[in-house]
Amino acid sequence: MQHQMLALLRSKKPQILERWIQHQLTLDTLRDDLISNDELREQSEGIVNLIVDQISEQTLALDPYALEPILEYLSGIAISRARHGFSPRETSFYLFSLKNAMLDMLAESAGSDIAALYDMTRSLGRFFDELSTSTFETFIKGREEVILRQTDEIAEISTPVIRVWDQILAMPLIGTLDSARTQVVMENLLQAIVDTGSEIAILDISGVPAVDSLVAQHLIKTVSATRLMGAECIISGIRPEIAQTVVQLGIDLSQVITKATLASALKSAFSMLKLEVRKTQSQKPFLI
DSSP states (O other), X not given: OHHHHHHHHHHTHHHHHHHXXXXXXXXXXXXXXTSOHHHHHXXXXXXXXXXXXXXXHHXXXXXXXXHHXXXXXXXXXXXXXXXXXXXXXXXXXHHHHXXXXXXXXXXXXXXXXXXXXXXXXXXXXXHHHHHHHHHHHHHHHHHHHHHHHHXXXXXXXXXXXXXXXXXXXXXXXXXXXXXXXXXXXXXXXXXXXXXHTOSEEEEXXXXXXXXXXXXXXXXXXXXXXXXXXXXEEEEEOOOHXXXXXXXXXXXXXXXXXXOSSHHHHHHHHHXXXXXXXXXXXXXXXXXX
């Protein structure tokens, strides 16, 4: 019975491809904003050619060695779809629609032989279940890699070190500070101090929504690490509500230079470096 099914699938390969394409075009999971119709056809043709050419009694028996080429190819498709922004549902329906196209073709060819159709459907169903499970697992891993990469990129963007003046660095912090992010802040700031030879670093927490004892401890550790590098650290952006919270929690920031605004911190940094900034008087133009 399997020989009959395999021969039928190979003889009907062009029809299976066209039916699968038509199935995909009618699905609500079609994402023409992420993949063009030409790309979809090319990708689908590659999958149909591979599966129909590689399918055998061994693959239908779910032999790992026989399945390896198919699973490897589908793994690449799953990773690509994860990186391009397809959802798990869209990826699952993509492969399920191929199974439906093949089952429809078998049903039309089997005619009234219900027993033969049942055996072929059951065998092909197990085969596609294995492919779908493996593809979905690979897709999830691909999404996790994308999320981790985006998290790292966001962490780098959210902790920029700016050279605002010679010997003066500033790092504006936005969002919640936790242990992991504080470690990134500390590493980036210390590396910038080494690279630029700066003597003063300003941590601006205007964008930090709240300061609790944990956040305060993180800030104190960053200040201490900065001093060990031979630089002074100023914390700016101390809003009235943050000041009240710090006092209520009994957090000791007496050994830390704090300022209400970044401008005040920069002015203090100029004073520490014995720099003076003056506004020049513009000269009046001469009248001829």
